[in-house]
Amino acid sequence: MAIQKLYAGAKLRELRGRLALTQKDFAGKLGVSLPYLNQMENNNRPVSTSVVLGLAQEFGFDVTELQAGDEARLVSDMREALADPVFTGSAPALADLRLAASNAPALARAFLDLHASYRQTHERLASLDEALGREDARLQPSPWEEVRDFFHYCDNYIDAVDRSAERFAAQRKPDEAMADAAVRTLAARQITTLIGDSDAVRRFDPAAKTLTISRHAAPATQTFQLLLQVALITQGQLLDATLDLARFQSDEARSIARVGLANYFAGAALMPYGPFLAAAQDTRHDLELLATRFGASLEQVAHRLSTLQRPGAKGIPFFFVRVDQAGTITKRHSATTLQFARYGGACPLWNVHQAFELPGQFLRQLAETPDGARYFCLARDVSKSGGAYNAPTRRYAIGLGCEVRHAAALVYADHMDAGAPSAYAPIGISCRICERRDCHQRSVPPLERQLRVDPDRRGMLPYQLD
Structure with missing residues (x-):
């Protein structure tokens, strides 16, 4: 099996900046030449094994962080932003977005900030809140x-x-x-x-x-x-x-x-980090047992599981979300490659939406995203009483999950046939950027595809995707 090359130029530059070292001094401590370090920092060369060892031995750097950068998040967020109708013409290729995220993450974040500012201003105007005449109409x-x-x-x-x-x-x-x-x-x-x-x-x-x-x-x-x-x-x-x-x-x-x-x-x-991580592993991440042991709620336990990313003592990379009855994501975090829509709701095929229909039950799901990544997903309602008959009840559902390769460490994944391709539900992130052609729950067509309308034919959708 081919070994995947590791490109981590942005991480190397970030570490060198934290250490306040010049490229020459940094190269000397790592035992490489200045031109070679420069090529690695600009992702023209992969990070060598000797450099990985040098980072660990010389600086005590947790080398797993080299692969835990923000590239996946930035790429996902840029794809969603570029699906906005304000961008006309062809969207940049996925390879270009990955290059931007890995080589120029600050520029990628600036682009996302600019798009977020545009959206906020557009929404103010659309709601006729007289933002243009107010002092707080700053683009931020x-x-x-x-x-x-x-x-x-x-x-x-x-x-x-x-x-x-x-x-x-x-x-x-x-x-x-x-x-x-x-x-x-x-x-x-x-x-x-x-x-x-x-x-x-x-x-x-x-x-x-x-x-x-x-x-x-x-x-x-x-x-x-x-x-x-x-x-x-x-x-x-x-x-x-x-x-x-x-x-x-x-x-x-x-x-x-x-x-x-x-x-x-x-x-x-x-839920202190060390004891909680040990208990999570001991109970195979049983939310109810952990809630009882630490005097916490199910939502608190699920959220805490998603934070166990301490360098040198990491837990399973989980994603965690909370949604309301309208499907709007009110909390979101992902330490996995799965990223959630920054705007709007989550994919309707995801089991977190079904939790409202089956209160008090844990719902299990094997899911696959359009990029071929596979996940184990757990969902549960967490409605919160107002404490009195006339007080409003706040209704939410939480979703917790991980890549399927970690599923064996979760008690909830027992007896699920993770090896059967047919066992996986096809989910996406947002209809605007999801490329699935035959999704029966699609709300809007993907913006990167051409539509073809045949008046003599009606399938699941009133159009076909080229």
């Missing part, structure tokens, strides 16, 4: 999307925050519940914690130094909200330092990201 990405992309391109793993949360969890007293540890930590800062009736799940009064957690929230939610407040109170410097590195374009994005990082801390403290 949505703060929410900017923060979502920050976590997306960090592999949903923030090392400094994760390790700080792990240290917090390790400092608990023997047999002390995590909620009690959080209350004790807040009390040490003269903050009183109350469980009572509230119109909010969590409400903190800085003047009175009183934190109120809703009694109607589930126990796992109560603990999570206590830990989130601990992060905001005790981890301010760490959160600010992380936010400074992110360089968000607006105060709104920074504020959203601050809460997002506090949420990250809460999840990482509730």
Whole structure:
């Protein structure tokens, strides 16, 4: 079997920049010539075995990161952006997009930022919100999307925050519940914690130094909200330092990201990296067992599984999404090659949509994307009661999955015939960029294909694809 060559020029340049080394010094430490390093950094040559060993021995670099870059995400995001009708003519070839993602990732991100700015401005005009006459009509990405992309391109793993949360969890007293540890930590800062009736799940009064957690929230939610407040109170410097590195374009994005990082801390403290990774492997990633062991909800457990990407101690690369009843993706992350649509809903053939029809059940699916990649997919509804008869119920479904080569490590994949081609459901990312010709659930034609309409023939679709 042929060995796949490794091109990782962008990663090499990024590492050299972090070390503040010139090309000459970097080449010397790796034991290669300056021209050879230059060719590797520009992807004119693959990274040699001696260089891989040198990176590990000289700098302690986790060489698995050389293959864990953002290329797949950037290519997927650019394909989706280029499917926008604003781009006329033929779309760039897939090979060109891959070259841009691997050789010029900063340029690819700038293109995506520009397209996101265009979409936001277009949507403002379409909704007649008088954006052109307002002071806030700047061409900038949505703060929410900017923060979502920050976590997306960090592999949903923030090392400094994760390790700080792990240290917090390790400092608990023997047999002390995590909620009690959080209350004790807040009390040490003269903050009183109350469980009572509230119109909010969590409400903190800085003047009175009183934190109120809703009694109607589930126990796992109560603990999570206590830990989130601990992060905001005790981890301010760490959160600010992380936010400074992110360089968000607006105060709104920074504020959203601050809460997002506090949420990250809460999840990482509730399910500390080392113990949680060991438990996940021991239980074969049984969400219910993990939820019981760590006092977490199913959604919290599934989300945490998707963050286990610590260099040198990585878990299975999972994708994780949450969708609402309209099919809109409200949370998304993928450490796999599977990427999700940045705009609109997910593929209707994906089992996550069926979870609403079968509440309380885990749904299993073997799926194949148009590029031939195969995945094991797990879906479950996670509806959340409002706590009273007249209170609205929030209805969501979560999807968790991995490449099928990891499926044997999941208890849910037992007795599934992963070797049968007919067992795989054909799913896509977005109808606009999906090239399947015979999909009976297609909503719009792919923009990269010519349509042919025959008035005397009607198949599954009212048109044929050339």
